[in-house]
Amino acid sequence: MTDRERKKLREAVYAQPLFSSHEHYNDLSGEPSCDVNTLISNSYLDEEWTFLKPGTDRNARAVFLANLRSKSYLRWFRESLQTLYGMDEALSVENWKEYDSRIGELRRGKGFLRKLYTEHCLYECVVQDTYWSPGEMPPQFDFFRATFRINSFLYSYSRNGEDHNGNNARRLYGFDTDDIDEYVRNMESVIAEKMDSGCVALKSALAYDRPIAFEEVDKSAAARVLRNKTEPDEEEVKLFGDYVFHQICRIAQKRSIPFQIHTGLGLLWGSNPMNFEPIIRAYPGVSFVLFHGGYPWCHVIGGLLHNYPNVYADLVWLPLISPTAAVNALHEWLEVSNSIFRIEWGSDCKTPEESYGASLAFRNVLFTVLSQKVEAGYFDLDTALHIGRLIGLENARSVYLGTEEEA
Numbered sequence: 001m002t003d004r005e006r007k008k009l010r011e012a013v014y015a016q017p018l019f020s021s022h023e024h025y026n027d028l029s030g031e032p033s034c035d036v037n038t039l040i041s042n043s044y045l046d047e048e049w050t051f052l053k054p055g056t057d058r059n060a061r062a063v064f065l066a067n068l069r070s071k072s073y074l075r076w077f078r079e080s081l082q083t084l085y086g087m088d089e090a091l092s093v094e095n096w097k098e099y100d101s102r103i104g105e106l107r108r109g110k111g112f113l114r115k116l117y118t119e120h121c122l123y124e125c126v127v128q129d130t131y132w133s134p135g136e137m138p139p140q141f142d143f144f145r146a147t148f149r150i151n152s153f154l155y156s157y158s159r160n161g162e163d164h165n166g167n168n169a170r171r172l173y174g175f176d177t178d179d180i181d182e183y184v185r186n187m188e189s190v191i192a193e194k195m196d197s198g199c200v201a202l203k204s205a206l207a208y209d210r211p212i213a214f215e216e217v218d219k220s221a222a223a224r225v226l227r228n229k230t231e232p233d234e235e236e237v238k239l240f241g242d243y244v245f246h247q248i249c250r251i252a253q254k255r256s257i258p259f260q261i262h263t264g265l266g267l268l269w270g271s272n273p274m275n276f277e278p279i280i281r282a283y284p285g286v287s288f289v290l291f292h293g294g295y296p297w298c299h300v301i302g303g304l305l306h307n308y309p310n311v312y313a314d315l316v317w318l319p320l321i322s323p324t325a326a327v328n329a330l331h332e333w334l335e336v337s338n339s340i341f342r343i344e345w346g347s348d349c350k351t352p353e354e355s356y357g358a359s360l361a362f363r364n365v366l367f368t369v370l371s372q373k374v375e376a377g378y379f380d381l382d383t384a385l386h387i388g389r390l391i392g393l394e395n396a397r398s399v400y401l402g403t404e405e406e407a
Contacts, residue, residue, distance in 0.1 A: 001375045009374070009381060013367040013388050017124040018359060019396035021346030022147075022260065022291065022316045024129055025138050028351070034107050035100035036091065039081075042350040044073040044320060061093050072322055076357030084116060084353060114141060116352035121359045124393060127346065127400055129203050129260075131165050134172070135194040145400060147203040147260055148194040150248055153187050154206065154241035157225050157232055164208045180223040184247050191251055200400040201258040201289070202248065210241065211270025212263065214279055217243040245279075253285040258399050260314075261288055264295040265321075273300045280308050287399060289344070293318040298329040305343075306336040312399060313337070315391075316346035319361035326365040330391075334373065340387055344396040366391060 026042055028034050040046060040054055045068065047053050054064040068074040078090040085102040089095060106112055117123050128144045130136040137146040152167035159176070162168050170176050175186040191202070206212060222243035225236045232240065252259045263273035273294035280288055289312040294301040298318075304311045313333050319326040333343055345362050349355040370384040379387075397403050 001371065001381070005374070005381050006371060009371055009384055009388075010367055012385050013363050013370070013392075015122075016389055016392055017122045018345070018362075019393045019400075020121075020123055020126045020355070020359075021289070021314055021344050021396045021400070022129060022348045023126045023144075023346065023355065024131065024348065024350045025126075025141070025144070025352075026350040027138060027140075028107075033104055035103055036081075036096060039103065039351055039353055040077075043077060043354045044349075045071075045077060049073070058093055061096055065091075065093065072320060072361070076320060076361045077354060079360060080353050080357030084120060084356060113352050116356060117141065118143070120356050121347075121352065123359075125397065125401070127200060127396075129205075131167075131205065134167065135197070135199050137198075146194075146199045147201040148191065148199040149203045149205060150191075151204065151206055151209060153248065154244045155209070155237070157237065157240045158228075160231065161237075164205075178227050180219060180226050180243075183226060184244075187244070187247065188251050191248075191257075192255070195255065195257060201260050202252055203260040203262075204245075205262045205266075206241075206245075207262040207264070207266030207271040210238065210267070211275055212261070212273070213270070213275040214242045214245045216246065219243065246282075249279060249283045249286055253283050256285070258287045258289055258312075260291060262291050263301070264292045264297060272297050273304060277304065280304060280311060284308075284310050286310060287312060289314050289399065291316050291346075292321075292348075293326065293329045295321055295325060298325060299332065301329070302332045302336045305333055306338065309338065312342045312344060312395075314344050314346060315362065315365070316344075317348040317358075319345075319365045320348070320358050323361055323365055323368075326361075327368050330365060330369045331372070334369070334387070340390055341395050341398065343391050344399065345391060346396070362392075 028038060031038055037054055050068060052064050052067055054061050082090050091099055126144045127147050128137045129147050129149055131149050134149040135146050137144045151163035152169040152172060155161040155163045156169040159170055173190045177183050217239050222240050225232050225240040264271050273290055287310055290301055291314050293315060295318055301313050305313045315326055337343060347355040347358040349358050366388055370388055373379055374381055374384050
């Protein structure tokens with residue numbers, strides 16, 4: 001690979017528009033102020049993911065940065081803030097307050113956040129998962145589309161059941177029944193309404209609630225759980241959820257709705273994507289988009305991508321978790337996939353600042369893999385350029401908007 005070819009590939013990867021298959025944009029305008037700590041608390045650097053708080057004094061911040069100095073989340077967060085807020089040096093204890101000042105000032109500017117998404121991230125389209133209000137999308141961004149999170153349907157066996165986001169479908173969508181057939185009809189009606197109102201996919205984040213293995217369950221058993229006047233035990237909750245999930249897959253297959261599936265991390269013990277293989281096999285008409293590379297089971301995603309034409313592999317979040325894992329996964333998926341049109345990417349962030357960092361991490365991974373493939377003689381530069389555009393933009397556009405680029 002010549003220097004000229006490398007430069008051409010790099011420029012193309014870093015300049016091309018992107019389609020982010022997954023976002024959790026959180027409007028922070030209601031916050032009293034927005035500073036570094038606000039952005040951290042709405043990022044993968046927050047206490048939930050790192051078990052650390054940045055604190056408000058110099059010593060606490062020093063401890064925070066020292067512990068996370070090699071963390072991928074911090075590496076891309078710092079690069080993003082430095083670029084977006086025009087700072088000479090990366091975030092440190094010494095310049096923390098100056099970052100606070102810049103963030104507070106610039107974020108108040110009209111159109112600033114839109115500019116971050118469109119001119120820095122270069123997003124053509126974003127699929128939003130508003131888990132606190134499933135199926136909704138930020139009205140201020142006309143390039144956003146919505147996915148509809150279905151977790152609550154599995155936990156509305158009673159008026160008190162809730163998924164890990166505190167959602168109950170009966171309360172959210174105004175239906176109340178103890179009849180299993182009516183429950184499923186109501187569920188299908190809500191899904192149809194959400195799709196008709198502009199949602200482009202269904203989303204399961206059930207890996208945070210339970211294992212992603214869903215057994216076939218007799219309808220009468222699920223009906224008994226629904227009729228039960230006492231709160232169900234753990235086994236009954238799983239039984240009801242298994243039945244309902246199969247019904248959601250049936251609806252998705254009937255209506256040709258893409259289905260985004262969180263795999264990996266979450267409740268780590270139950271999130272191996274191989275647990276989901278029976279569902280993939282049972283519903284060949286559903287396009288299952290498997291998220292996060294199934295990290296740490298990226299090889300499993302490759303195997304499923306190889307064996308099932310209804311599997312789509314999404315790098316979403318993975319370049320932020322570990323660029324090394326993402327590079328290895330993408331190398332492998334390119335080699336095993338029976339269609340280059342079934343690999344995509346998403347940011348999976350709450351703020352445009354972190355999303356920009358995620359986009360940089362992805363572009364870094366994409367350029368690394370494509371350049372290495374060209375250097376190894378695996379394919380030529382033109383193929384690399386085409387594949388880069390497919391993974392970054394065209395494949396997700398096809399899945400969610402139905403527009404395809406010719407092979």
